[in-house]
Amino acid sequence: MRRAITLLAAVLLSGQAFAAKDTFFVGVEDSSGRQVHPVNGVKYQPVLDAVMTAFALEEGFELEYVPLQGDAYDQWYKENTIDFRFPDHPRWSATDGTLFYSQPVVGICEITRVLPENQWMRIPDVTALGIIEDQPVSSDWLEQERKGYTKIVSFSDPTHLVKALVDGEVDAIITDSEQLNDATAALKLSGKRIVASAHIQDKKESLRISSEQYPAMLEKLDEFLKTHRGLIAQVARRHGIDNGRACLKKRPSRQSELAD
DSSP states (O other): OHHHHHHHHHHHHHHHHHHTOSEEEEEEEOTTSOOOSSSOGGGGHHHHHHHHHHHHHHHTOEEEEEEEOGGGGGGHHHHSOOSEEEEEOTTTOOOSSOOEEOSOSEEEEEEEEEOGGGTTOOGGGOSEEEEETTOOOOHHHHHHHHTTSOEEEEESSHHHHHHHHHTTSOSEEEEEHHHHHHHHHHTTOOTTSSEEOSSSOOEEEEEEEEESSOHHHHHHHHHHHHHOHHHHHHHHHHTTOOTTTTSOOSOOOOOOOOOO
């Protein structure tokens, strides 16, 4: 009950502040920095630009982007004067304060990929899993790591991640479809060299915009997103972003139980 009252007060106060503000600042990843998140926010900047520019015109405010270093992501709100952050997701944010989140702005597909000879693998069969540094993984993988059955190995960029899979350093990798496409192209690999597991399902995730102070504006943005999905899809296609469509539709076979 107390939390509901607090959230209501935040929405009411943010609405008053929103009405009195002319320019909003959006923290985004500096394109010159190295990627440190599950997805590279810079790659999705065209979609953010299209959405926020149209939204700002409709609502009558100015918008400025603030390029920030990805390795200080958790400190963006504390150390900078920004009103919003992109990309964000509730399960990413390690913050002491309360953050508010928009509805999904763009979809991504977190996919597990293996070599063709390892398509039979289920989660308990993977002894080494490759991920991008700081990438959140599911509770299934964390449980495997906690029990000592799976070693989770971090790599600094998608090309190194994919090369580790091809070289046999890891049994499987988790990435998104755009990262995988870019890395296989850079390594000049055949599309048949890296395949989906027969038993580990792809997972569709989303990128959102967060704010500490303006939940009322995010509510307006949510309404805008609902009525402009066509615009988002068109911009995504134009820039080669699959918007989460690459996730496989099939259901995986039932996972075998994790060993005790």
